[in-house]
Amino acid sequence: MRNGLLIVMLVLSILTSCKKDDLVDTSGTTTINNDLALDPNLQTYINYGFQFSKAKLVPNPNPDVTVDNDGTLDNLILQGKVNTRFFKAGEYSTETLAKQGFNNLKSITITQWEEWAFSVKPNQVWIVSTSDEFYAKIRIISTISENRGTRDYAECTFEWVYQPDGTLTFPGE
Numbered sequence: 001m002r003n004g005l006l007i008v009m010l011v012l013s014i015l016t017s018c019k020k021d022d023l024v025d026t027s028g029t030t031t032i033n034n035d036l037a038l039d040p041n042l043q044t045y046i047n048y049g050f051q052f053s054k055a056k057l058v059p060n061p062n063p064d065v066t067v068d069n070d071g072t073l074d075n076l077i078l079q080g081k082v083n084t085r086f087f088k089a090g091e092y093s094t095e096t097l098a099k100q101g102f103n104n105l106k107s108i109t110i111t112q113w114e115e116w117a118f119s120v121k122p123n124q125v126w127i128v129s130t131s132d133e134f135y136a137k138i139r140i141i142s143t144i145s146e147n148r149g150t151r152d153y154a155e156c157t158f159e160w161v162y163q164p165d166g167t168l169t170f171p172g173e
Contacts, residue, residue: 025055026162026171029141032057032067033155049080052128052136052162064130065138069145069154070118076143076154078117083131085113090125095141098123102139102159107169120156127168136162137170 036045039059049063050056060066064080078086087110092098102125110127117126120140128136137160144155161170 029159031157034068067154067156069152073145073152076120076145078120081131085129086117087113087127089127092123095123098139101125105137134164134166135168136160
């Protein structure tokens with residue numbers, strides 16, 4: 001009995017000590033903004049954006065997508081690091097149609113890439129080509145562009161699906 005208990009404890013110890021590689025999400029919803037935060041190491045202000053391959057917010061200059069406005073508060077802009085490109089795949093009149101268009105977008109051929117996504121609004125679907133030449137599709141859920149004190153504030157919430165294999169074919173929803 002005692003030997004059986006020791007064996008069970010040993011097996012449980014081995015199983016709980018094994019570390020599985022954490023899988024990074026390839027889809028989700030996130031919000032980015034152009035707030036500045038003080039970096040305690042650099043002693044300078046930085047902003048954060050979203051990096052698809054890590055599925056999280058990261059400080060500049062590493063994000064695939066950051067948000068800003070054009071200074072007039074009329075136009076929200078998505079931009080990225082060098083060689084990140086954008087393509088507007090669709091613009092829809094309702095959230096339901098935008099979700100449907102986003103979910104039905106399985107494969108796409110890009111006709112003309114842009115250096116940034118300009119005039120970003122809810123219910124748009126964009127394709128992002130990262131600087132690493134991987135792709136993501138994003139559905140704009142909401143945007144904010146307003147003056148907050150001495151700074152023009154920009155915020156964008158989007159649903160995203162990342163394609164880490166380098167193709168423009170996205171998994172089904």
